Amino acid sequence: MADYSVKNTADSLSVTTTTEQTNNHAKTLAEIGLSQFAPYLMNRIMGRWNVNLHDQLRPHNLNPVKMRTLAVLSIIPGLTINELSIYTVAEQSTMSRSLDALEAQGLIKRISSDADGRVRKVYLTEKGSETFDRLWPIMYDGETNLMENISAEEQKQLIGTLQKMLSNIQPPAVD
């Protein structure tokens, strides 16, 4: 089943990226190969990452979206629901339900930031902050496992490339 990866050497990718300067559709997926197509690999990795995270967070009455919400708020307090949707990659309806659940669990609070109370900013409660700190090793250990046998230099290079990709793909209004 894995013979598709054998057909495509790393060399074929550099041909692709050189060729695309002159012809955008020069390469078919069969020519590039699934295992040389970055979005395919990233989707596979994040799919497994999310399944693992889901399983590990369930005993703590959390899920990946709720955990990401706590993580983002631990770094950037006072975000709106719109901003949280973007940072955690959740639909607004999902984020709305997640915030209701996190509030009911006593992990976040919402504070009105304008006179008529329409703009509400979200903050971790002390319990939310403690919960995130306690569960953070789940994500940290997951990342350590993900990066096994990948050198510090290679990881640094990866982060730099991913930052460029995020900057390329996101609409100008975000970040």
Added chain:
Amino acid sequence: MADYSVKNTADSLSVTTTTEQTNNHAKTLAEIGLSQFAPYLMNRIMGRWNVNLHDQLRPHNLNPVKMRTLAVLSIIPGLTINELSIYTVAEQSTMSRSLDALEAQGLIKRISSDADGRVRKVYLTEKGSETFDRLWPIMYDGETNLMENISAEEQKQLIGTLQKMLSNIQPPAVD
């Protein structure tokens, strides 16, 4: 809002990855920084990738999971529903509905591969193959945009790192 990224230089990552040899929980997320944490960046990138793909495929009566199914079958014909769920990162229930829809659209066919017909393998129809070839430029152009200003060498490095990460994260039974 973006000042969290300023706090964390690329250097802090290599400190993290060196330190973790001796102490797995030496670094908090605040110390690493969101924009230095690979799963965060990958989740953001794939979130936007999927939203874009969703919007572009809707006029063609497809969605990202259905398009990925066509893509994977174009490379590896005759997969089972289990295998397709893994390759396309879809839950089995989602894959089951997607296959029903793709079959109704005349894009895939299912062929029993054993005597009692319990194992069914999935193949593209001619129409499915033509449809994928026609719509493939949507994904290809998306990837070209994602990789803007990223050199061929850097892309090659990225693919190599992602392949290691997928191998690290997936359970032994897959691939």
